[in-house]
Amino acid sequence: MLLDVEKLTTSYRGLIAISDISLAVAEGEIVAVAGANGAGKSTLLKSISGMERPRDGAVTFAGDRIETLPAHLITARGLAYVPENRRLFPRLSVYDNLRLGSYMHRKLPDRDAPLERCFALFPRLKERLSQRAETLSGGEQQMLAISRALMTRPKLLMLDEPSQGIMPKLVDEIFQAVLSIRATGVTILIVEQRLAESLEIADRGYVLQTGRVVLSGSAADLRDNPDIRRAYLGI
Amino acid sequence: MSTEALIQVIASGLLMGLIYALIAVGLSLIFGLMDVVNFAHGEFLMVAMYATFGLWLVSGIDPVLLAPAVTALLFVMGALVYLGIVRYAMRAKANIGMVQIFATFGLAILIQGLSQYFFTPDYRSISNTWLGGHTLNVFGVYLPWPQIYGGVISVLVFGGLYLLMSRTDFGRALEATREDQGAVALVGIDRNRVFALGWGLGAALVGIAGAVLAIFYYIHPQVGATFALIAYVTVALGGFGSVFGALVAGVIVGLVEALTAVILPSSLKAVGVYALYLGVVFVRPSGLFGRL
Numbered sequence: 001m002l003l004d005v006e007k008l009t010t011s012y013r014g015l016i017a018i019s020d021i022s023l024a025v026a027e028g029e030i031v032a033v034a035g036a037n038g039a040g041k042s043t044l045l046k047s048i049s050g051m052e053r054p055r056d057g058a059v060t061f062a063g064d065r066i067e068t069l070p071a072h073l074i075t076a077r078g079l080a081y082v083p084e085n086r087r088l089f090p091r092l093s094v095y096d097n098l099r100l101g102s103y104m105h106r107k108l109p110d111r112d113a114p115l116e117r118c119f120a121l122f123p124r125l126k127e128r129l130s131q132r133a134e135t136l137s138g139g140e141q142q143m144l145a146i147s148r149a150l151m152t153r154p155k156l157l158m159l160d161e162p163s164q165g166i167m168p169k170l171v172d173e174i175f176q177a178v179l180s181i182r183a184t185g186v187t188i189l190i191v192e193q194r195l196a197e198s199l200e201i202a203d204r205g206y207v208l209q210t211g212r213v214v215l216s217g218s219a220a221d222l223r224d225n226p227d228i229r230r231a232y233l234g235i
Numbered sequence: 236m237s238t239e240a241l242i243q244v245i246a247s248g249l250l251m252g253l254i255y256a257l258i259a260v261g262l263s264l265i266f267g268l269m270d271v272v273n274f275a276h277g278e279f280l281m282v283a284m285y286a287t288f289g290l291w292l293v294s295g296i297d298p299v300l301l302a303p304a305v306t307a308l309l310f311v312m313g314a315l316v317y318l319g320i321v322r323y324a325m326r327a328k329a330n331i332g333m334v335q336i337f338a339t340f341g342l343a344i345l346i347q348g349l350s351q352y353f354f355t356p357d358y359r360s361i362s363n364t365w366l367g368g369h370t371l372n373v374f375g376v377y378l379p380w381p382q383i384y385g386g387v388i389s390v391l392v393f394g395g396l397y398l399l400m401s402r403t404d405f406g407r408a409l410e411a412t413r414e415d416q417g418a419v420a421l422v423g424i425d426r427n428r429v430f431a432l433g434w435g436l437g438a439a440l441v442g443i444a445g446a447v448l449a450i451f452y453y454i455h456p457q458v459g460a461t462f463a464l465i466a467y468v469t470v471a472l473g474g475f476g477s478v479f480g481a482l483v484a485g486v487i488v489g490l491v492e493a494l495t496a497v498i499l500p501s502s503l504k505a506v507g508v509y510a511l512y513l514g515v516v517f518v519r520p521s522g523l524f525g526r527l
Contacts, residue, residue, distance in 0.1 A: 071420035
């Protein structure tokens with residue numbers, strides 16, 4: 001397993017946000033985590049990426065325990081995280097945001113090698129290179145955030161609600177991009193409220209409810225699960 | 236007042252203003268980076284002046300040549316102050332602003348006390364330097380060489396700073412950390428390292444200023460306070476956190492001070508600067524180029 005999360009528990013000011021969550025992601029997979037607002041999806045990703053410190057449990061990435069590492073060292077190991085609010089550098093240009101993505105690799109002669117791949121995925125970024133990140137639309141900002149993460153050359157890309165606040169037309173483009181990214185050998189863990197779309201591109205999925213895993217299985221099994229069809233797919 | 240005398244005043248004010256800008260820019264840089272006002276900024280300047288004096292005393296090397304060593308020394312000092320004090324002050328759970336003020340203010344008092352103890356309150360000065368006491372006569376306008384040197388250094392430093400901020404990876408990392416210190420970890424940047432280097436850079440900049448001032452100004456344990464006050468006005472006028480606002484504001488402060496000295500008795504020369512400051516606070520509290 002590329003990523004192994006065991007019995008992870010994180011609390012905010014004494015309130016448990018996620019509790020005893022175990023999940024695994026194998027190399028080359030797309031794994032979706034679904035759940036309603038407040039189910040703990042974002043906390044889960046923050047706890048894996050080091051942005052939040054878990055209270056208990058273990059996170060193993062590429063064979064090493066990482067749950068006590070500071071966030072920047074987790075990124076350096078090849079685990080990239082695109083948070084819900086994207087956290088771009090708003091006053092810096094699109095190009096500077098991308099260049100910061102490859103900051104860790106600044107000594108490499110082919111530092112900006114992933115750039116062409118990002119432009120292939122999201123051609124409109126290329127047109128906006130000199131614009132400030134804050135002037136982009138929501139969808140374009142999401143594209144930039146994903147591209148910035150790809151510039152760090154991740155083994156695993158974690159996406160938190162990439163479809164949020166985006167024109168419906170672009171949502172499909174983002175999901176197609178996720179598939180293309182996987183095709184280049186990057187493993188993906190995606191958190192989504194849009195269960196139907198994410199199960200369409202995922203291999204496996206987990207469903208969270210009030211901080212716990214209540215269901216897990218292959219994407220096909222989850223799609224056919226009557227509880228899920230009723231609760232999430234509105235069928 | 237004759238035209239020549241006016242030109243004389245403006246030229247002197249301009250040069251002193253460039254030196255004020257150089258003194259202030261480190262303060263603004265550190266504030267912009269992490270919203271911390273370094274109340275020991277004046278003491279950093281004082282340490283740089285004593286360092287120049289001490290190195291000159293033991294080696295006999297001219298202060299112009301000592302400037303790089305003093306700058307490097309202050310860089311190390313700034314980084315250590317962050318790593319040893321400010322980093323911990325930032326971890327305060329409550330009243331974080333107060334904790335930071337007391338941490339750097341306490342440091343200022345400590346540095347002052349130590350220099351009183353070790354160097355005595357005596358006024359020191361560096362004599363027989365290449366530049367000290369010499370003036371340049373440009374069509375009847377007399378400019379002291381140490382101030383010309385300071386002005387030129389200031390312009391060069393601001394030029395270098397511009398290149399550093401806009402053209403280098405470290406400059407981008409610095410800008411990114413200013414924008415969102417929590418997000419730089421997402422691209423693998425250690426914000427603590429950026430902060431330590433930022434403090435080093437801010438202290439190094441005031442170090443250069445100290446090496447310049449030591450040539451023509453008396454050195455004593457309270458010397459920092461005099462210039463720190465002007466530096467705070469400069470930074471407030473230019474806009475807290477704005478590096479190039481500090482340059483413009485420093486020049487304005489220098490000019491206003493020089494012109495005030497013409498109108499009012501010289502003991503009141505600071506009045507103009509503080510009146511200007513008051514005006515800024517009332518009219519544009521974020522300063523000329525501030526983002527507040």
